[in-house]
Amino acid sequence: MRRRGITLVEIAVVLAIIGIGLVLFYSVCFMNWMSLEQQMSVVDLQMEADIIVSMISNDAKLSRQIIVDPSGKAVTFNYPVFDPPVGTIVYSLTPQGQITRNDTVISSYIDFNNSSFAKDSSALVVNLLLTGASFGRRLELPVSTEVYPRNLL
Numbered sequence: 001m002r003r004r005g006i007t008l009v010e011i012a013v014v015l016a017i018i019g020i021g022l023v024l025f026y027s028v029c030f031m032n033w034m035s036l037e038q039q040m041s042v043v044d045l046q047m048e049a050d051i052i053v054s055m056i057s058n059d060a061k062l063s064r065q066i067i068v069d070p071s072g073k074a075v076t077f078n079y080p081v082f083d084p085p086v087g088t089i090v091y092s093l094t095p096q097g098q099i100t101r102n103d104t105v106i107s108s109y110i111d112f113n114n115s116s117f118a119k120d121s122s123a124l125v126v127n128l129l130l131t132g133a134s135f136g137r138r139l140e141l142p143v144s145t146e147v148y149p150r151n152l153l
Contacts (some may be wrong), residue, residue, distance in 0.1 A: 041134040045141040048107050049130055053145050059089050060124050060147040072116035123148050
């Protein structure tokens with residue numbers, strides 16, 4: 001008499017195969033999710049850098065005078081405000097990893113030691129290193145640009 005059915009060994013083999021497939025599927029999904037999170041963090045840093053560079057460029061282009069601090073951690077833009085008083089905008093890099101515009105924080109992702117302002121013959125050179133983290137990994141986005149003011153005296 002022959003019995004029809006599934007043996008315990010066959011069930012164990014099927015469960016092992018399903019388990020291996022699930023582990024592979026989970027690891028692929030997790031790696032893709034990590035990669036997506038990392039890319040989203042890099043894009044966020046790029047957007048932050050674009051905002052910072054745009055603000056500095058707009059202020060520099062309209063300024064009459066650019067003064068870079070000897071430490072390279074601050075830049076001052078002087079420009080007329082239609083009246084005798086001269087308007088002043090100051091960008092500063094702080095040791096806490098922030099860049100400020102007239103004491104208002106515009107970003108908290110700046111690497112203080114690797115960021116600076118410098119004045120070339122006719123241009124303002126802005127070197128920034130933005131940092132972030134994703135899954136314990138440090139992300140770095142270097143940004144360097146030259147701004148040529150229009151109204152220098």
